[in-house]
Structures are given as C-alpha cells and as structure tokens.
Amino acid sequence: MPRSPLESSYVKEPGAARRRRRRAAIAALTLTLICLAGVAAAPPAGHTKHDPIEPALYRPAPDIKLAVDSEAYRSAREALPPQFLNFETRRFVVLSDASPRWTREQTALLELTHYQFKRFARRFGLRPRPLRHKLVCVLFEEQEDYQKFAKDHDGVTAGWISGYYSPKHDRVVFYNIESDSAHARAPAPVLGFGHMARGRITDERVRASIATSIHETVHQLAFHTRIQSAQIQNPLWISEGLATAFETDQPRQAFGPEYDYPIRLRKFRELLEDDASLIGLGELVRYTEMPDDHDETITAVYHQSYALVSWLCRFRKIQMRDFLGALKRERPGRPTGQRHLELFEAAFGDVHSLERKWLRYERARMTKDPKSSPSDRKPSTTSLR
Numbered sequence: 001m002p003r004s005p006l007e008s009s010y011v012k013e014p015g016a017a018r019r020r021r022r023r024a025a026i027a028a029l030t031l032t033l034i035c036l037a038g039v040a041a042a043p044p045a046g047h048t049k050h051d052p053i054e055p056a057l058y059r060p061a062p063d064i065k066l067a068v069d070s071e072a073y074r075s076a077r078e079a080l081p082p083q084f085l086n087f088e089t090r091r092f093v094v095l096s097d098a099s100p101r102w103t104r105e106q107t108a109l110l111e112l113t114h115y116q117f118k119r120f121a122r123r124f125g126l127r128p129r130p131l132r133h134k135l136v137c138v139l140f141e142e143q144e145d146y147q148k149f150a151k152d153h154d155g156v157t158a159g160w161i162s163g164y165y166s167p168k169h170d171r172v173v174f175y176n177i178e179s180d181s182a183h184a185r186a187p188a189p190v191l192g193f194g195h196m197a198r199g200r201i202t203d204e205r206v207r208a209s210i211a212t213s214i215h216e217t218v219h220q221l222a223f224h225t226r227i228q229s230a231q232i233q234n235p236l237w238i239s240e241g242l243a244t245a246f247e248t249d250q251p252r253q254a255f256g257p258e259y260d261y262p263i264r265l266r267k268f269r270e271l272l273e274d275d276a277s278l279i280g281l282g283e284l285v286r287y288t289e290m291p292d293d294h295d296e297t298i299t300a301v302y303h304q305s306y307a308l309v310s311w312l313c314r315f316r317k318i319q320m321r322d323f324l325g326a327l328k329r330e331r332p333g334r335p336t337g338q339r340h341l342e343l344f345e346a347a348f349g350d351v352h353s354l355e356r357k358w359l360r361y362e363r364a365r366m367t368k369d370p371k372s373s374p375s376d377r378k379p380s381t382t383s384l385r
C-alpha cells in the first residue's frame with residue numbers, strides 16, 4: 001500500500017545513525033529528528049496530479065534555510081520537559097511528546113497551511129514578510145499537560161480548546177484530541193457538535209481539531225509575516241475572520257477564504273435565518289474584544305466574521321488589501337472602536353450600505369442553495385468588485 005503523502009514528508013535515518021543519535025540525544029536530553037518535508041525528489045507512488053496541494057510538499061526545497069534557534073524556540077524549549085523531541089519541517093520546528101503518527105500529521109498540516117496562506121497572499125497582492133526563523137509549534141499527547149502548560153506559560157485558561165496561538169511567544173500549541181484520555185475527558189468542542197452520538201462526536205472532534213490547527217496556524221502566519229501587525233490591537237472581525245475563513249477539515253484540498261467551510265457556513269446561516277441573532281455590522285467592526293462572554297455573542301462574532309471575510313475576499317478584494325495595509329499603518333496601540341469603524345468605512349464605504357449588500361447576497365445564496373454541500377468548496381468565479 002502506498003505511503004500516504006503525509007507520511008512521505010519524512011525521511012527515516014539509517015538505523016545505526018539513528019541509534020548513535022538517540023544515545024547522544026538521550027545524554028543531552030534532546031533529540032532532533034529532521035523531517036525533510038519537500039526534499040523528496042519525486043512524488044511517491046500514489047501521488048496524483050489532481051491534488052493541488054501535494055506539489056508544494058514534494059517540490060525540491062527552495063533556497064530558504066531557516067534557523068531553528070530563535071527567542072520563540074528557546075522560550076518553548078525552556079518551558080518544556082526534556083522528553084519533548086524536536087521535529088523539523090522546512091518552515092516549522094515542532095516540539096512534541098505526542099505519538100509519532102499524530103505528530104507527523106500535525107507537522108504536515110502546518111506546512112499545508114503555510115502553502116495555502118502564501119497562495120492567498122499572492123493572489124491578493126499582499127506582501128508577507130519572509131519568515132525570520134522556523135516557526136514554533138508545541139504538541140502534547142495529554143490534554144492535562146497541555147492545559148497546565150497553557151495556563152502556566154501562556155495564560156490560556158480555555159483548556160477545552162484543542163489549540164491556541166500565543167502572540168507573546170509566537171508559538172502554536174495543540175494537544176492530541178485522538179488520544180484515549182482526551183476522548184474520555186474532553187467536553188464537546190467549539191464548533192457546535194454538542195448533541196451527537198459518542199462515535200460521531202469522536203469523528204467530529206477530530207475534524208474540529210484539524211480546523212483548529214489550521215485556524216491557529218493562520219494567526220501565527222498572519223502576525224509573524226506582518227500581514228497583521230502585532231503592534232496594534234486588531235479588531236476581532238479581521239483576526240478571527242481570516243483565521244476562520246481558512247478553516248477546513250479536508251486539508252488535502254485547496255482551502256482559504258475563497259472556499260467555504262460548510263460547518264461555519266451552516267452556523268452562519270442559522271444566525272441569518274434568525275435575524276435577531278445577528279450583530280449589526282456597525283457594531284461588529286468596532287470590537288477588539290468580546291463585548292461579553294455569552295455563548296450567543298461569541299458564536300455570532302466568530303461566524304459573522306467568517307462570512308464577512310469570505311465575502312469581502314471574494315467581492316472586495318482590492319479594498320480588503322487596502323484595509324489590511326491601512327490597519328498596519330495605524331499608530332501602535334489600541335485604536336478605539338470608533339477609529340476601527342472609520343478605518344473600515346475608509347476602505348469599504350458606508351458600513352450600513354455594505355451590510356445590506358452583503359446580507360442580501362448571503363440570503364439569496366441561501367435560498368438558491370439551502371445546504372452547504374461539498375460543492376460549495378468551488379471558489380467563486382464572480383468578478384471582483
């Protein structure tokens with residue numbers, strides 16, 4: 001049976017060398033397993049030219065050679081027990097105590113997300129800054145260890161989330177939602193799978209975990225490459241809208257704001273049907289923090305931001321690019337909600353008029369296509385305005 005593309009991203013070391021390295025590593029309490037994603041000269045058996053993503057993984061390594069060492073790496077390494085091993089891809093260094101299989105899948109997911117993020121940036125004429133070093137990712141096998149690390153080192157207490165991005169330490173952190181203990185303990189996940197049979201929940205949890213990994217990695221890429229500035233407090237709609245617009249549970253297919261994610265779309269449509277659940281756009285674009293901690297508010301902010309960014313990326317491409325540029329040029333600090341509204345209107349015009357056009361489009365689309373079927377994944381071919 002052909003190895004899967006994800007497994008093929010790794011090149012095993014010869015046995016003797018591996019044993020020598022392992023002994024040295026145990027002595028030093030570190031072991032670096034080099035993952036040579038993209039170095040394979042030819043696609044493996046089973047490679048199909050129909051998959052738009054795989055070529056990026058198998059293309060010969062470009063002329064980048066990023067350093068592992070960075071402040072982000074050192075801070076993660078110092079905070080973790082010595083049994084965490086290093087895994088490297090072209091652009092990421094992953095510190096993991098999780099199962100090798102899940103670690104491999106996660107590292108491939110990071111590279112896939114980078115590939116789609118770069119593709120999006122290129123299509124939008126954005127100019128992401130080059131990576132300054134390999135980006136840091138931490139993987140935990142156990143949810144309890146993850147929660148403790150999140151709380152102690154990153155101040156993250158929402159331990160039920162399967163992953164997060166820490167802007168302060170420029171790292172993404174995840175735990176293995178497929179591990180037995182995680183199954184036994186974890187509550188239903190964030191994406192609205194609350195009332196399903198156990199087996200189905202497990203399946204949905206894995207899918208949600210993939211989407212979360214992509215979501216958090218997009219945050220990391222957006223801030224590290226300065227598509228978004230960490231010097232100012234960004235409005236929630238753009239930060240969370242961008243990250244949710246990349247979510248997918250089918251990462252082997254192209255993904256990003258031009259492609260629907262049916263789970264987000266379905267939830268947004270529920271809000272749309274019950275008009276009272278929607279937050280006015282004039283309000284939404286002012287938020288830099290959640291206005292309250294009610295589930296309904298959080299759900300509305302995330303799903304409206306998802307739908308808004310997806311729509312803007314399809315129909316207001318140039319304005320979207322200009323908006324991101326203007327936001328970065330703002331004076332460092334915390335712009336007021338009013339200032340965020342001004343920036344929004346400077347790029348996209350009157351907020352109420354835009355809201356009417358956007359929601360009219362969404363309602364018409366919902367009537368035409370009541371289900372968010374897989375065919376929704378086709379990118380929009382409508383001309384950009």
Ligand SMILES: [Zn+2]
Binds near residue numbers: 215219239240243
């Ligand atoms: Zn987020």
